Structure formats: structure tokens, C-alpha cells
Amino acid sequence: xxxxxxxxxxxxxxxxxxxxxxxxxxxxxxxxxxxxxxxxxxxxxxxxxxxxxxxxxxxxxxxxxxxxxxxxxxxxxxxxxxxxxxxxxxxxxxxxxxxxxxxxxxxxxxxxxxxxxxxxxxxxxxxxxxxxxxxxxxxxxxxxxxxxxxxxxxxxxxxxxxxxxxxxxxxxxxxxxxxxxx
Amino acid sequence: xxxxxxxxxxxxxxxxxxxxxxxxxxxxxxxxxxxxxxxxxxxxxxxxxxxxxxxxxxxxxxxxxxxxxxxxxxxxxxxxxxxxxxxxxxxxxxxxxxxxxxxxxxxxxxxxxxxxxxxxxxxxxxxxxxxxxxxxxxxxxxxxxxxxxxxxxxxxxxxxxxxxxxxxxxxxxxxxxxxxxx
DNA sequence: TAGGCCATGTAACCGGTTACATGATTAG
DNA sequence: CTAATCATGTAACCGGTTACATGGCCTA
Numbered sequence: 001x002x003x004x005x006x007x008x009x010x011x012x013x014x015x016x017x018x019x020x021x022x023x024x025x026x027x028x029x030x031x032x033x034x035x036x037x038x039x040x041x042x043x044x045x046x047x048x049x050x051x052x053x054x055x056x057x058x059x060x061x062x063x064x065x066x067x068x069x070x071x072x073x074x075x076x077x078x079x080x081x082x083x084x085x086x087x088x089x090x091x092x093x094x095x096x097x098x099x100x101x102x103x104x105x106x107x108x109x110x111x112x113x114x115x116x117x118x119x120x121x122x123x124x125x126x127x128x129x130x131x132x133x134x135x136x137x138x139x140x141x142x143x144x145x146x147x148x149x150x151x152x153x154x155x156x157x158x159x160x161x162x163x164x165x166x167x168x169x170x171x172x173x174x175x176x177x178x179x180x181x182x
Numbered sequence: 183x184x185x186x187x188x189x190x191x192x193x194x195x196x197x198x199x200x201x202x203x204x205x206x207x208x209x210x211x212x213x214x215x216x217x218x219x220x221x222x223x224x225x226x227x228x229x230x231x232x233x234x235x236x237x238x239x240x241x242x243x244x245x246x247x248x249x250x251x252x253x254x255x256x257x258x259x260x261x262x263x264x265x266x267x268x269x270x271x272x273x274x275x276x277x278x279x280x281x282x283x284x285x286x287x288x289x290x291x292x293x294x295x296x297x298x299x300x301x302x303x304x305x306x307x308x309x310x311x312x313x314x315x316x317x318x319x320x321x322x323x324x325x326x327x328x329x330x331x332x333x334x335x336x337x338x339x340x341x342x343x344x345x346x347x348x349x350x351x352x353x354x355x356x357x358x359x360x361x362x363x364x
Numbered sequence: 365t366a367g368g369c370c371a372t373g374t375a376a377c378c379g380g381t382t383a384c385a386t387g388a389t390t391a392g
Numbered sequence: 393c394t395a396a397t398c399a400t401g402t403a404a405c406c407g408g409t410t411a412c413a414t415g416g417c418c419t420a
Contacts, residue, residue, distance in 0.1 A: 032280070034277075085289060085293045087297060091276065092275070092276040094215060102326075114269060140286075140287070140355070141283060141284050144348065145283050148280075148341055155338075156333075158333075166326065
């Protein structure tokens, strides 16, 4: 998913500044399945304005710096809807944890324990986040994707809790075998 | 996860050529959580050899082009193990589907039906793949990660099947509301 | 008074992909 | 005869991140 479509999606739900878009994409509902940095947000916003997909107005705030609030235009909405009709690409999924877990035999119980306990904690935080977001917003499609996330991440957490010890038990086993073979 | 560590991980399980590493990373066990292209494999392999993390021998094959088979060295294994002890970064997850689903109201039932049915099919194929891989390999840690994958992707598939129709029912709703408001 | 939040923006960099070049063999 | 598989490699490109620059306000 390119930055442009993502920003259009966010603006379609409501006006926002670059700063707010960043927050949405790294702390809001979107944070679960995307993330973008300032370095890509601001240039894209400028490009989007030049193409008339968004308009921009400055808002002066008391006690805070001015902000540039962007609104999606009809042209931008049409562009977004047309992007939506392109069959979505596969999810992109990369997991360092799985590589570590797969190599559990080569490393120590301490390393594996830390890795899986961190993962459990992060997963709990993610479930918390999605739950919170879910209760804040009654938009049907948002409810659907948050239910989805909760269901999948809940199953993930179950597995992690039920199989934590068995993974830790595998740590260092290759080493032991190598030594036994000597 | 950088290409280097991933290649070291694959070579740690056995010797392989660049071509075979690509296959492993896009059709084998690793395909579930990583993917790399030739454009990054071959240069990395050369770098790895220069640093003495791997050695290389040429194998002439009858009826096939020669291949360069790489083996991990003790130095390479030490490097890999040390990379393993660094706490793994968050999973990287990007989903165009979730963005489309979240915007179901803006698009047509056809678009949503195609998107979710494609996803269900892809998820089924992934579950098939992991099942196959699982039965081929009795390495404990690999069994662990494949069980994990099967558990999570099974839950994913359940949700998708049980909630397919409710998502489709949301398609086009925003449009209808807009028109009703006119 | 230090650190964190609000707020916008740019330039350098980088990891990785895409597309291309090359070529033999085998299966349909 | 065509397509696919095996096999290695390079160069151009690109999307995006990191780090930097700037600065005021508020809280501890």
C-alpha cells in the first residue's frame, strides 16, 4: 500500500494535519496494519495538494504552533475509491521472532525466554490497543476489522501462553547434542 | 531482519546455492515470515564469502547449469548466534485488505466479495503450505513455529468464513446514506 | 531547567526490488 | 516449438526511513 492511498483513507474519515496523520498511523486504528513516517507524510501531502486530491487550510492555535489542516476533495475521494477497487495485495508479514524461535536450539534459554515473554507482553498491549479503539468507534467496518484483529491476536496470545514453556525447553538443545557427539 | 542473518539462518540448516535460498525463502518454511529476491541474495552471498562467514564450492551438474553451493563456517555460525541474541524487533505487518475492509462502505459489494473471497483462498493455500511443510520436517523448533502458524492462520480463516457475509453487507452503505441525505 | 509534546519540513541515505542479460535442458 | 525450471548476476531505480533543523509551550 502506498503512502498516498493511506493518507487519502485517513483524510476520508476526517480532516487532519500531517502530525495527526502520523499519530493515527502509529497509535490509532491504522497502527495495527500500517505505519508511515514524517519523511513520507509531508512530501506526499504536498504532492496530493498539487494534484488537487486534498485542500489545505492553516489553523492558528493558542499556545501551540500553527497547523495545516488537510481535507479530501471529491477528486481525491474518487481517486481513493478507484484505488480501493484494485484487488488488495497479499499482507506483508515479516517476523524476526519466528526466525529466532526456529533457531531456539542454537541459543540459550535466557534469550528465548526474553524473546517470548517480550512477545507476549507486546501482543497483550496490541490487544489492549485494539479493544480500546474498538469501543471508541461505532463505525461498522471499523468494528469489523477490530473484531477480526481481536479474534486473530487473541488466538495468537493463547498459543504463545500455552506453548511458551515448550519453546524454552528447546533452547540450547543443539549445543548439548553437539557436545554429546564429541 | 536483514538479508544477511536470514541467509545465515538458511545455510545453518544446510548447504545451499543462491537459487535454492531463493526457493526456501519464497516457497519453503521461511516463506511464511520472510521473502527476499535474487537482487539481494547474490550480492549478500558475495559479501558473506568475503567476510568468511560462508565458503563456496562449484558443483557441476549433468543437464543443469553449474551451481555454487555455499556452506556456513564456524565464524558465520558464531555471527548468526550473536545476531539471534539481539531481542527480535516487532513483526512487520502491512495489510491492504484491512484498509479495503475498513472502507467497505465506500465501495461495491462486488469489490468486497472479490477481496474477501481471494483472501479466504489465499489463507487456505497458506494453511495447506504450512501443513505440508510441517509434515516434511521433524525438527522440534520448526514443528513449534508451524504449529503456531497453523493455529493463528486457522483462527484467521474461521473469522473470515464466519464474517464474510456481514462485511459484504456493509458494501456501498455510505453511498446509499449519501444519496438518502440528498 | 530539562524533557516532552506540538508542529513542519528537508536531505542524505539505504535496503531492497524490478528488470534485464544470458543460456542450457526438459517436459508438454 | 513453447514454456517452465535451473542457474547466476548486475544496474537502475524507488519508496521509505533516519537524522537533522527549528521553535514555542507546558509540566515536573
